Amino acid sequence: MLGLKISFCTVAMNRLHHLRQTLPVNIADNLSYGNLEFVILDYNSNDGLQDWIRETMHPQIKSGILKFFRTDEPKLFNRSHSRNMAFRLGKGDILCNIDADNFTGPGFADYINKIMQNSPDTFITPSFHIRDIIGKLAIRRADFWGYRGYNEEITGYGFEDIELYKRLTKYAKNQHQFSDKQFTRAIYHSNEERVSNEFISVNSAHIFVRYINPDSSELYFLYKDGSFEFATFIDKQHLPVIMLERAQLDNMVALERPFQSGFWKYGDQFIQLFKPGTKGSKLKFSNNRKYIYNNRLGIKLYEITSTELKNEMILLKTEVENRLGLSALLSKPLHEINSGGFGLGSVIRNFQFPVKLEKCL
Template sequence: MGLLKISICTVCMNRLHHIMQTLPANIENNKDYPEVEFVLLDYNSSDGLEEWVKDNMDIYLKSGVLKYYRTEEPAFFDRTHSRNLLFKLATGEIISNVDADNFTGIGYAAYLNEVFSNNNDIYVVADTKKRYYFLRNAFGRFACQKKDYLSIGGMDETMKSYGSETIDLYERLSNLGRKEYVIRNTNLLKAISHADEERIENEFFLKNIDRFYNKYLSYDSSELLFLFKDHSYEKCKIVSELVETHLPATLLEGSLEKGTWSEDGENVRLNNSKNYKKSDNGRLTESDNNDGAFYQIDDARFLQNVAKNYSFIVNNDKLIQNKKDKSLVVNGESFGKGRVTYNFETLVNIS
């Protein structure tokens, strides 16, 4: 049996400080495996990633072991779309996600070749049960056959933000008949430790939030209202999670509402219908409704925690729905679309 072609894939948006440490080390630690490629997708970084690759990675680009793609289309980091685009660019039989802060360790590509050569009905993960907290920065590591990934429509692109998007992918790979294979060698799972806030700082929520309001409903429930700079909004009710999970709360079924908002003097309108009156103390009260006011919260640290937890809650709601539906394929007929430049000069359209 010949060697499998392995694609070690990394997407990066403004994480140059991590790529500088991990990418050269990962290439050097796997260059002895003859059928490996490193695919780096620069997801519209503005921190000098392109210049650094030009100045420091030329030898790897010329040898073909490194393939560099850049897209200038996204304004925000979208973890599902970016991965789908990334894996469609990969040419290997086996694709492996390796986050920008992850070290593969020595011989990772050879390890994947051995594992998949002996088991053709698996997908490889780090630790889906989150049993080992010291591996938390490697939870995004996974590998599978590219044909399997494409056959289920990749990651669910309705799950835009941080949380549950890989678990949903694993559920659907399982529905395809693939079995979970856990990496036991922790030398292959080293990562740069950093705060959770850095994981979401380039995403839509934090970069586009205009105002956040909370309405207290009871000791274990609240109503949240998010007004974004692009004049979209999201409103929902959250309640205590009755099942033991990692989530602080869950969406009240049927309460998630999305639309557009406008502002006129002292009035805020949702979908040009519901009218809310602003007051000097930061309150927002719905006209002809006496069930309480929304209070504006603008503490930056608190907002970061809300952004992280809210994305988990919304994504988990979609995960539960996909489980109920026993979904196999998501995204319809098209996913991971985008226009990229290959190695600084060749334009490629992915549909």
């Protein structure tokens, strides 16, 4: 008996180096299933991805096993929007997100079909929170549409998948979790790659940290457009119980209050920060330019110059913010999720056929 049609959907923005390793293997590992397709969405890459697909994967496109789409519209990466686009382009009964650095594993299509045939109200995810595979979701096409896809209010890195999983379980969908080693392989990569195409990474001019006490530090993110954001991060292990309850979705780090914003500018040997309701504070550069300070205010901000540490701070900021917003998002009525449409945009299919993804009623 022919199984349910499965669409393995992969979004790539400058991830050719990963797809070279995963895509041929993933096709070979599931080809025997028969009733499936691989949907690749090139989310405006500039690393030669479409040329590699054209030159290397022509037989797979000709056979119909591979569908290649490209959009030139996005300037920055957006996980929720890009995955919604890819899922909308898939024609399968089952839509499955496979990140560019993920291997499906041999027989994953057969595994998905067996679970879905036996449990119609089920969606499938990994059973543990390994960062590189947590987004490996298989969901019925009807449920993707009925429960309104990934929430496009969530920007930055983290929790767009968790929010969708929690929303599905909220509406009585069953979550089947797998832990088989053959289905949980992924290519290790740096945090820099995780955030390299996102706003906060592309537009950061400076990141400063201010020590407050052993449990608290203030982070400042200064952007190239002259704006900045700042907040105090707290080690939750030492919070009073009442504050711990308030910050329970925040893992081991909490914010004293939501990020505040202001604007900044360079001066002669100083940076001036304008916080809300202030005339601005001048912070001088140290002689070795490792920190800026204002002795009168008792402020000293150390600049984070290590690429690795900068990317850790970017991840920390976006994950904490998205985690903090989960409760509010999950309390929204379903009809308010992506009420303006989701996965909207224009793509070219197989290098020549234009496709317009418009708002559906």
